[in-house]
Amino acid sequence: MARRNDEHVIRGACHHDCPDTCAWDVTVSNGRAVELRGVVDHPVTRGQLCPKVNRFLDRVYHPDRLLTPLQRVGPKGSGEFTPVSWRAAIEQIADRLGAVGSPEAVLQYSFDGTQGLIQKGIMADRFFAAIGASIIRRHLCGVTANLGAIDVSGSRFGVDPENLRLARTLILWGTNTVLTNRHLWPTVEAAKANGARVIVIDPIKTPTAAHPIVDEFLQLIPGTDVALVVAMINVLEREDLLDHEWLERNTTGLSDLLDSARRMSPEQAASITGLEVDRIERLARTFATRRPAAIRCLIGPEHREHGRDIMRAIAMLPAVTGAWRDAGGGMARSTAVYFDTALGPSDDLPERPAFNMARLGEVLTDGDRIEALIVHNSNPAVITPGQNSIIEGLSRDDLFTVVIEQFMTDTARYADLVLPTTTQIEHVDLVPAWGHLYLSLNQPAIEPRGEALPNTEIFRRLAVAMGLDAPGLVDSDEEMVRQVLESDHEWMAGITYERLVAEGFTRLNVPDLHRPYVDTTPDTKDGKLRLGALEYQPGTETAEGDPALARRYPLTLMSRKQHVRFLNANYGGFEEHFPRSGEPKLEIHPSDARQRNIGDGDRVRVSNDRGSLTLSASISDDLQPGLVTVPFGWWHRSTPERRGVNALTNPTVADDDVGSAFFHENLVEVSLVEG
Numbered sequence: 001m002a003r004r005n006d007e008h009v010i011r012g013a014c015h016h017d018c019p020d021t022c023a024w025d026v027t028v029s030n031g032r033a034v035e036l037r038g039v040v041d042h043p044v045t046r047g048q049l050c051p052k053v054n055r056f057l058d059r060v061y062h063p064d065r066l067l068t069p070l071q072r073v074g075p076k077g078s079g080e081f082t083p084v085s086w087r088a089a090i091e092q093i094a095d096r097l098g099a100v101g102s103p104e105a106v107l108q109y110s111f112d113g114t115q116g117l118i119q120k121g122i123m124a125d126r127f128f129a130a131i132g133a134s135i136i137r138r139h140l141c142g143v144t145a146n147l148g149a150i151d152v153s154g155s156r157f158g159v160d161p162e163n164l165r166l167a168r169t170l171i172l173w174g175t176n177t178v179l180t181n182r183h184l185w186p187t188v189e190a191a192k193a194n195g196a197r198v199i200v201i202d203p204i205k206t207p208t209a210a211h212p213i214v215d216e217f218l219q220l221i222p223g224t225d226v227a228l229v230v231a232m233i234n235v236l237e238r239e240d241l242l243d244h245e246w247l248e249r250n251t252t253g254l255s256d257l258l259d260s261a262r263r264m265s266p267e268q269a270a271s272i273t274g275l276e277v278d279r280i281e282r283l284a285r286t287f288a289t290r291r292p293a294a295i296r297c298l299i300g301p302e303h304r305e306h307g308r309d310i311m312r313a314i315a316m317l318p319a320v321t322g323a324w325r326d327a328g329g330g331m332a333r334s335t336a337v338y339f340d341t342a343l344g345p346s347d348d349l350p351e352r353p354a355f356n357m358a359r360l361g362e363v364l365t366d367g368d369r370i371e372a373l374i375v376h377n378s379n380p381a382v383i384t385p386g387q388n389s390i391i392e393g394l395s396r397d398d399l400f401t402v403v404i405e406q407f408m409t410d411t412a413r414y415a416d417l418v419l420p421t422t423t424q425i426e427h428v429d430l431v432p433a434w435g436h437l438y439l440s441l442n443q444p445a446i447e448p449r450g451e452a453l454p455n456t457e458i459f460r461r462l463a464v465a466m467g468l469d470a471p472g473l474v475d476s477d478e479e480m481v482r483q484v485l486e487s488d489h490e491w492m493a494g495i496t497y498e499r500l501v502a503e504g505f506t507r508l509n510v511p512d513l514h515r516p517y518v519d520t521t522p523d524t525k526d527g528k529l530r531l532g533a534l535e536y537q538p539g540t541e542t543a544e545g546d547p548a549l550a551r552r553y554p555l556t557l558m559s560r561k562q563h564v565r566f567l568n569a570n571y572g573g574f575e576e577h578f579p580r581s582g583e584p585k586l587e588i589h590p591s592d593a594r595q596r597n598i599g600d601g602d603r604v605r606v607s608n609d610r611g612s613l614t615l616s617a618s619i620s621d622d623l624q625p626g627l628v629t630v631p632f633g634w635w636h637r638s639t640p641e642r643r644g645v646n647a648l649t650n651p652t653v654a655d656d657d658v659g660s661a662f663f664h665e666n667l668v669e670v671s672l673v674e675g
């Protein structure tokens with residue numbers, strides 16, 4: 001820790017739902033944080049933060065920051081509140097939770113407002129387990145893609161993203177790396193400098209697809225990825241590019257896979273995907289022969305009903321070419337599994353009723369079975385599909401709602417009590433990553449502002465007020481960090497609390513050139529990667545394939561993460577971060593705009609049976625005909641309807657246990673707003 005006069009520097013880490021988990025240093029002078037800088041010697045984040053977080057201190061000291069508990073005094077949604085003491089707030093919550101008809105009538109709703117293990121959930125989860133509350137499955141994304149990878153590999157392990165520098169073929173598949181995983185870009189550039197061919201596969205010409213170092217961009221029709229993969233395998237067999245020795249030794253199910261592949265010629269795939277035959281063939285050849293060959297996948301396929309099928313298909317490619325043989329070859333996805341493995345299972349909490357979080361609106365409006373809702377680390381009125389039904393549920397007079405927040409969000413406006421919570425520079429946390437292998441300790445740089453409390457302290461106080469005596473409910477934040485670090489897994493050897501206090505971050509002890517399916521055996525029964533039949537199912541491009549519906553709503557809406565200064569709903573209500581245009585826009589292809597007499601900048605209505613939004617149009621041939629986009633994350637005040645894009649998205653999930661939300665495939669129509 002460097003000190004200069006009255007200044008000192010405290011090391012921490014970004015907590016946002018972003019793969020990069022940047023290390024940062026906070027300079028504090030006279031108790032006030034005066035500077036936040038990236039840590040230059042972090043091997044991945046290298047001193048850079050991002051436009052979202054560069055002004056994080058403005059957020060900490062923002063005049064709209066919630067600094068006292070608030071009690072609602074106006075109608076739900078009005079935003080009319082009056083300050084109340086912590087004591088009164090805690091007593092009221094304890095009384096109300098103690099008076100519900102059954103423990104399951106209390107619902108905990110939380111997500112990735114922070115990725116720090118301590119403030120995200122450990123104490124909160126212990127509290128809700130102790131009272132027997134219902135919980136949500138935190139499955140808006142991720143899970144479908146995880147399952148697709150597990151279908152093949154038995155596990156979620158992939159290439160350490162740092163090792164992608166070794167790749168000579170690097171396919172960025174459904175990931176806008178320069179925007180949403182920006183600290184991987186120097187690795188992509190290093191691979192390029194070493195001779196890699198960089199290929200982007202995406203339905204939209206993103207800034208990544210348009211980047212000058214990208215050798216080839218394949219703009220496929222959304223949701224047709226499986227057809228592309230099957231045709232690539234067709235080409236690989238036809239041109240004798242399968243790695244038979246590897247396949248014999250390390251896989252099962254090849255003959256069924258090849259039966260499927262023989263039924264999908266590159267010509268057929270071309271008509272399905274919109275890609276040219278020779279580009280499909282070249283992609284297959286390049287991936288098989290220019291090695292190490294790696295695929296980088298992140299969010300794109302996760303937000304689709306058939307995301308599991310897409311990821312299962314993509315995961316077969318490195319299995320059939322033996323790409324996993326090479327350090328830097330294979331597939332790189334979220335690295336969360338490395339931390340889950342190294343740190344071990346968290347508390348062993350009892351089973352309770354659980355709902356997929358995408359179904360919140362349905363759960364809240366299904367009679368009165370949920371009597372009390374406690375929201376922390378989330379803004380479901382913005383991030384969750386089915387926004388209109390969520391608002392209907394939050395408006396129930398008989399629903400007691402508590403929201404733990406830093407700002408008066410669209411969800412908080414419907415709360416009975418809003419409890420002010422600390423920001424990342426005001427509390428302790430332990431932050432894993434999903435884009436690299438470095439574990440970070442975040443130390444508090446300043447005292448909590450006003451009366452804000454860490455989430456953990458709020459739940460400790462509630463536990464005391466409710467007379468709960470389950471184990472762990474009085475543990476301090478430091479004790480919880482030490483408990484997490486107690487793992488005896490080899491990847492945690494030598495990683496102690498004291499070391500993290502001294503260094504701030506450290507890499508898990510995963511061997512440098514670890515090859516997940518060569519150095520270790522796949523987590524399948526027979527230790528082999530699982531191939532098998534792989535069929536493209538026509539009509540799976542959209543989750544709403546009903547032809548009658550498609551006639552009424554002929555366009556497909558993607559709600560994508562496209563803002564430089566937003567991260568999910570964080571900053572979506574933070575005017576300092578609004579783009580210069582100051583409003584969300586509907587992107588539409590020129591041909592679709594022409595058919596509807598829409599000009600650039602015109603006011604348009606985008607609608608379906610779930611809702612409608614009035615936005616200004618942005619005409620762009622970065623999209624394909626038939627596709628429109630509205631950015632994810634804007635708060636309700638950004639439109640005249642006081643709703644965001646999730647007023648249009650489908651809250652259905654394919655499977656309540658393991659389904660993700662369908663953010664990328666909702667049918668809509670767009671019309672010009674006259675006058």
Ligand code: SF4
Pocket residue numbers: 014015016018019020021022048049050051052053182183567
């Ligand atoms: S949001 Fe991501 S890129 Fe930005 S500072 Fe946080 S971890 Fe780094």
